Amino acid sequence: MSERSAPLTGVRVVVTRPAHQAAGLLAALRAAGARAEPLPLIEVGPPADPAPLAHAVREIAGYDWVVFASANAVDAVLGLLAGGLPACIRAAAVGPATAEALRRGGVEPALIAEDRRAEGLAAVLSPRLAPGARVLLPQPPDARPVLADELARAGAEVDAVIAYAKRPSPEAPACAHELFGDDSPLGWVTFTSPVIARAFADLFGPTWPARRPTLRAASIGPVTSAELRRLGVEPAAEAMASGDAKLVAAVVAALAFR
Numbered sequence: 330m331s332e333r334s335a336p337l338t339g340v341r342v343v344v345t346r347p348a349h350q351a352a353g354l355l356a357a358l359r360a361a362g363a364r365a366e367p368l369p370l371i372e373v374g375p376p377a378d379p380a381p382l383a384h385a386v387r388e389i390a391g392y393d394w395v396v397f398a399s400a401n402a403v404d405a406v407l408g409l410l411a412g413g414l415p416a417c418i419r420a421a422a423v424g425p426a427t428a429e430a431l432r433r434g435g436v437e438p439a440l441i442a443e444d445r446r447a448e449g450l451a452a453v454l455s456p457r458l459a460p461g462a463r464v465l466l467p468q469p470p471d472a473r474p475v476l477a478d479e480l481a482r483a484g485a486e487v488d489a490v491i492a493y494a495k496r497p498s499p500e501a502p503a504c505a506h507e508l509f510g511d512d513s514p515l516g517w518v519t520f521t522s523p524v525i526a527r528a529f530a531d532l533f534g535p536t537w538p539a540r541r542p543t544l545r546a547a548s549i550g551p552v553t554s555a556e557l558r559r560l561g562v563e564p565a566a567e568a569m570a571s572g573d574a575k576l577v578a579a580v581v582a583a584l585a586f587r
Contacts, residue, residue: 335362451479467492
């Protein structure tokens with residue numbers, strides 16, 4: 330794609346994903362001509378109490394399914410499994426990014442939900458669960474209860490275990506000030522989870538109501554969009570499906586209709 334034909338030429342887009350997950354989106358935006366700038370707002374690390382996950386992983390052979398709703402959950406579980414996931418256990422993944430994280434760890438998912446919401450994963454997994462199936466659900470502390478509740482309603486025995494934690498990046502305030510100053514328009518910013526949306530708003534403290542009208546938020550999907558609206562921001566773009574390319578396409582489409 331030539332610079333002249335690149336649809337985002339001259340557009341700055343700030344990417345707020347954690348640093349270890351941002352490379353793909355930054356590259357996709359730059360390939361479309363954007364001036365993509367990283368602003369990692371959260372860091373992903375071990376949970377405050379690692380014992381429940383460690384216990385679940387030691388007993389993992391007793392589960393029928395392990396359900397992964399994020400690549401972070403994949404990393405947390407596989408990081409504790411020296412030999413990988415036992416072949417007798419089936420893995421379910423939300424969307425292609427989580428599925429790809431499993432494949433990098435040598436696990437081929439038995440089920441991939443294209444609807445990246447918890448409701449979508451529950452809808453496609455529930456019919457495949459045998460009565461009394463044991464399901465391990467590794468998740469962050471702020472996970473919505475929808476997935477665990479729906480799988481239990483389908484007859485599964487669900488162990489929802491805190492697998493990782495998301496913490497504010499200590500470098501984020503200084504980086505945000507460098508990018509946005511005290512009163513500059515915020516412009517295009519990508520949001521790939523509700524917790525990232527909240528972390529972004531928190532950066533501005535009492536000035537958030539005055540700054541947010543200048544934000545053009547690009548949302549990864551409906552759950553993140555709902556959180557942005559709760560924060561007083563109507564998303565300028567929302568990806569139609571998961572993946573970096575879809576989020577970039579949403580920004581391109583939004584700019585085309587301005």
